[in-house]
Amino acid sequence: MEQVIGNISVLAAMPIFNLGLLIDGLLVGSIFALAAYGLALVWGVMNVKNLAQGDFIMIGGYITWTLGRMGIDPLLGVPVAMVVLWGIGWVLYRTVISKVITRDLFTSLLATFGIAIVIQQGLNLAFGPDTQSAHANLPTLSFAGGLITIATTRIVGFVLAILLAIAVILFMRKSRMGQAIRATAQDSRAARVLGIDTEKVYSFTFCLNAAICGAAGALVVMVWNVQPFLGTTYSIRLFVIVTAAGFGNLPGVIAAGFGMGVFEQFGGFVLGAEFQQALIVLLLLAVLAVRQLQQRRVRQAVQ
């Protein structure tokens, strides 16, 4: 308790640190937002809840790390990871996902959970259980007399995440495929009637999501580090973000991604890093409880 009060008083006495935490939170949040966007896309379009999302990110990270060990700049890992993950996404779509789209909601959760376990252990067998990180060898910038430091890697990650998100959003708006995806999300039967190959749309959406995760993973290994079993933590975070925003609400998902980044930073600073994890989960429960209250009001109105 004393520590919590002490931490708050530090923030009050030195407001510059609020800015530091805010910047850190936004930089971190950009990566969450990117991966959460992919999750929301698959969720909204195909009604598949991908519990292996975090593990896709880990694969992307390990691809980039492997390239880094071969002397290739980790920044180049972003496109490579996207391509490889696209391929992995396609294989998984063919073998598993295509068979669970029409099934009930719980089936996709469990099936992707099974995939997640296979990926985790596969990464462990292939790369060993050690924590790994890739280095872009970029300097750290200092502001305000060294009180605020920002690693250039994080800025690069931020910019890349934003650019990718913009590219995906533009793609969804402008391209023929993007329109087909949106049409399928709105009403898949109507889309089929109108001649859209929904099977192709599903396959494309899932691969696109996998590729987005690949890019996010490449950024994660540059900014933090990867470990075969860390994927679940990311999956939980992403689910919280998407659930909080409501999966149909893509701009909301991106906003919630940034919000989560900032929330974690301040929560971790004030309460201590040990509560960072618990805070995310409690936030999820709080969001669900609020949803309950809203629903209850709606229901009473109907009755």
Next chain:
Amino acid sequence: MLNSARFAAMLATAALAYAPISAQAQACEDLILGAALSATGIYAANGLNTQHGYEFAVKKINDAGGIQIGGKCFHLKIKYYDDESTPARAAQLVERLIDQDKVKFMLGPYGSPLTKAILPVVEKYKIPLVQGEAASRSLFTQGYKYQFGIVATSEKYLTPVIDMAAALAKKAGKDPSSVKVAMIYQDDAFSLDVRQGVIEQIKKYSMQTVIDDRMPKDLNDVTTFFTKVKALQPDVLLISGHEKGAATAARQMGEFKTAVPLIGVTHCEAAKIVSDFPKIAEGFVCPTQWDETMKASDPMFGSAAEYNKAMQAAHPEYKVVPYQTAQATAAVYVWADAFKRAQSLDPEKVRDALTKTDLPTFYGGVKFADDGSNPGKEIVMRQIQGGKYLVVSPADVAVAPLIYPRDANY
């Protein structure tokens, strides 16, 4: 390339684990030791290091003629199960080793959480256990009678850093109570024990704790901690979070240009921070149970340096031999010694012999206290200087002076 090599190595070790130890064993009977070790999960890397140490000792002891008990010759052999890095599984498998495989003598798993889980089982069956991989002090306060641990307990890991800080403050003409300490620990039995030891030491000097954070074991972001460090400017920084904690902290310390003059970090070697973060890691003070420059030796494995050389010959992948491997070898050696003195295969008699162990080894002397710990074992502190680990404390084994303040160079 790398993947397939890893796969091959995994399979090779797997085969090794289940193949009979040596062909020339006809004249001797097998003496089975049991061990649940992590081949999967978060402790798999150190599980493998431990297994290398066990196997190295078994081969060496068997090649030297095995163990003579009552005129009969015995060869050591270890039966392994994979505990999947989960405590409940370890406990079940140890029970299986005792109940179904009729193993009467146990070696430890890797790590305090798993050891903590199997202790109630070995105690229940009165099966003696010699372990070299679990340092948590709480293992020795439950009154267990069949556990013998050869390592220095975890509360000693970072206390020397506090002593250093106190000495430095005195030298600078300041009172040790003016020293500000910031620390972060992973929340597991081992790291929390490290914290306990440090807190007691801080009290002794009445220093001030300005940050006392913990990190969950599946978190790879401690930026909030380093933001606090920047705000509160402590004189000493302590980090204990296994290899993931050390690697994460080193990376983010660089991003925050943390300028603390004295930094103590556990698991530096396992985290490979010297090769991954050479500039940032410069000047870290890292505790170790064993170092090849230590002046310790025994007739079986020779000196620490000789063990180091033989181990590297057997496993060329080790650039630095992990102390986990040395501990594992020493644990098997303690068993061999106890069998020889007991001249019996009765668990009770061997246990009694273990309590009277007084054995010099390449890893340091082993002499058990009543609680089963090895209080004579000291932690050695090494500082990373110019990319090398040099022993700086305790004074009688130090090869270099402590560089203070550390040469931060981001």
Next chain:
Amino acid sequence: MSRTSLHPLTMGLLLLVGIAAPLLFPAYTNQVAVLWLMIVFASTWDILGGQMGYNSLGNIFFFGAGMYTSAVVQIGLFYDVGMYTSGARTTHIVFTTTQYFAGFALGTITGGVAAALLAVATSWIVFGLRGPYFAIGTLGVAVAGAELMASWEWVGAAAGISMPVFPGAPDTQKLFFYFLLFGLAFVVLVFLRWLYATNFGLAINAIRDDEEKAEAMGLHTRRYKRTAWTIAAFFLGIAGAIFGNMTGFIEPRDIAFPTTTFNIFMILMVLLGGKGTFWGPVVGAVVFHVIKEVTWTYFLGWQFIALGLLIVIIVVYFQQGIVGWLMEKYPERFGIHIAPKGKEEPASAIGLAPHPEGAK
């Protein structure tokens, strides 16, 4: 209800197997004891997942809650809990025989009751949720439980608690915990047999088949859902209390709230055996546990690959489960054989058809 619906013959056979097993195969007592635990897991999960159509990912929460409650009661009756769990403690604490058994009995009952109370409390959050939100919400409850226990120093935080040591010989201890777990599993099965034959069974089946219609027909769906969740929680709480003492050391993430092992196993066993059938969870638990015990240790790191693939295959290709498959394939034998005789018995009491698939 009527005695026939309890199947005295089958239950008697089960009783016989349960009692004979440790006498015939003493070396495997512990593994069979864990099998009974698995049956408790699977059967209680099926109350919601199979009979009511609510797929929970968080049932393990009650297992852990019961485990921690019993630990706190057992220790707290005689000592200060914070002192007992403290890392700084250097004294050794022994519980006398009376202390142990008094604490154990009280702890186990409190564990069950506390879990049931927590179920009532959490039902408020989770039961307005439908479909995947329910699954994620319940998973959230379980993870929150683990994380909070892992940061709460009074109960040992992530370092866990070494439980009081059983005052008796190893063989006595083994049989003691074996019969407790077997007894629990047996009581659970008899109780569920009876429960599914009552109107309550009908009501939760109605919720599964069409919740809106059930509500429109005047069923207090929330009340039924809460009761079903509480029943599962009560038994899981007791199971947690017993298992914590059997293991001797408890710890939040891997023993008390193992969200990725036991928690998933229970769902997998139900799916494997047949969701929404009475014997499905039992068959699934037996098949899963036996395969796991026999093969697991020889997979050498590949066991989780196998587990993941098994989940995918069952979920995608074999969701009706063993019993469901038998009922489809041989309706004249299995459909009728396990159905109670007499026309007045509701067909739903024996869960004639597994949960119909298809997006809701």
